[in-house]
Amino acid sequence: MDRSALAAGPGDGWLFVDHERVRPLGLPGLTVVPRRGPGPLSSDVPLGDGLWLSSEGRALVDNLGPSRSRGARPPRTLSTRELHDWIARLVSARRPEQIERIVEQAKEAADAIGRVHRVGEVRKLIAAADGGATVTTESPALSAAQAGRGYDVVRVSQLEMLADHLTSRPPRPRPVTGEHVARQRFLPFYEAYFSNFIEGTEFTVDEAAMIALQGQDLPSRPADAHDMRGTYELVVDDAEMTRELRSVDEYLDALRERHARIMGGRPDVRPGEWKDRRNQAGATVFVEPALVTGTLAAGREIVGRLDDPFARALYAVYLIGIVHPFDDGNGRLARVMMNNELVAAGECRIIVPTVFRYEYLAALGAMSDGGYPQALISVLDFAQRYTYQIDFSTVGTAHEMLERTHAFTDPQIASEQGIRLTLPSSLPRTEN
Structure with missing residues (x-):
């Protein structure tokens, strides 16, 4: 979940997960950082052995939340620029019906964590990446998309x-x-x-x-x-x-x-x-x-x-x-x-x-x-x-x-x- 959902796995030796455990789990070359969430949702992707991957819609909702780094540990969620880059990449690679499915996933995730207002944020960012809205951004990819020159x-x-x-x-x-x-x-x-x-x-x-x-x-x-x-x-x-x-x-x-x-x-x-x-x-x-x-x-x-x-x-x-x-x-x-x-x-x-x-x-x-x-x-x-x-x-x-x-x-x-x-x-x- 969170930033780990982007790569569908660890990044730089850190893996963020939804789990009832309180403390991070240190393994050779990997630290698993848990936080309590709603657990698997119907739109999440089963990986087997009790593991699930957050859907793209859920990942968007989760990463709209603020977080900070702690020592060597990176922030749990993406920075605003990282999130905007990801949304531009996501929208550029998806057909309209797939985008609508992502929005439905976001609705389910927002309901599950009591952050319904984030669905509107997701919609606005997707619209910006599709050239239909304007948001303030430091992302070159999202800026280009808003200007009508979106790129892959x-x-x-x-x-x-x-x-x-x-x-x-x-x-x-x-x-x-x-x-x-x-x-x-x-x-x-x-x-x-x-x-x-x-x-x-x-x-x-x-x-x-x-x-x-x-x-x-x-x-x-x-x-x-x-x-x-x-x-x-x-x-x-x-x-x-x-x-x-x-x-x-x-x-x-x-x-x-x-x-x-x-x-x-x-x-x-x-x-x-x-x-x-x-x-x-x-x-x-x-x-x-x-x-x-x-x-x-x-x-x-x-x-x-x-x-x-x-x-x-x-x-x-x-x-x-x-x-x-x-x-x-x-x-x-x-x-x-x-x-x-x-x-x-x-x-x-x-x-x-x-x-x-x-x-x-x-x-x-x-x-x-x-x-x-x-x-x-x-x-x-x-x-x-x-x-x-x-x-x-x-x-x-x-x-x-x-x-x-x-x-x-x-x-x-x-x-x-x-x-x-x-x-x-x-x-x-x-x-x-």
Whole structure:
């Protein structure tokens, strides 16, 4: 109960419980602090062996009560800021019918402890977190929600953690200067080719070149052809790819404009319009539609902490990946935003070849589901090293190097046969 209800367990070696015992119970590494309450309520969650977890509504009511720390022991209840942060996080992650259930739980708890007036406080705080009321608060999350820019508190916390981790990584610059300028002539073409291929828009290289480089149509697959052409025309546009997005509003506008350019051949996915329905991939549920712009805005503010172009690029791809702000085309857009950061800083782009698809997606999943950034850092660092070593001066030269390094290999076949993406520098030299 009390602050322990948030984590459903101890915090920093302290566990607060509803029990008739009077004195705290000291255990190795844990102190159990009891207080007498009404006992289990019908809305509480049974854990077995006579243990119960306070419902979210009861936890809200309990934590509205004041308390003080005593020596090393933290306050029994949350501070006002902690409570407001929690409510913002709770409301951002719940549907309306779930919120109403929490209010019903709060009513039961308030009746049980004789604090009926707290139900009104709960309602007001929930309304504030939903943008429908105003309360005085020091919580950034609740302040944003009241201003109509509520964000996903859990995801923004992940983004802050990622940014903190990236600031501790020493830069490894891969500048596009001298001979590398000519060597990257057709890199945007292959960037667009692979970015579409790993999303299921599959062409041969010759077909993709016909569409993107020669401007020809593919009557049998007009939508797929537009995906390829739209992506290529965006990533080959120097003015767009070197553009610095200086404000949150400029960033949000650029996302919509770029999405419309990429997905303009698919009116059914509403190009350039924020999603209006929840989306997910496997067990990963992305940010709720109502919190999309707020989460993007909060996330964009955090990127200001990062100076290293690679760090900013990695952060950019993860931000779009975890929000998934559009109905479709989010992966392509995420990689455009990633390379925008690199090109604007004069650094080498990153391509994710077909054979590298599983590693790339697994690394994104490790970050979004487990909060482990190192896999994503390693995968994208390797992908940039790889891209930097390919000679893209002609389509043919690039194709030969990509083929020799297994870039085009189907990831399932690669997995079954132990084939891996190979750095060109590790290949045996060929005799002329």
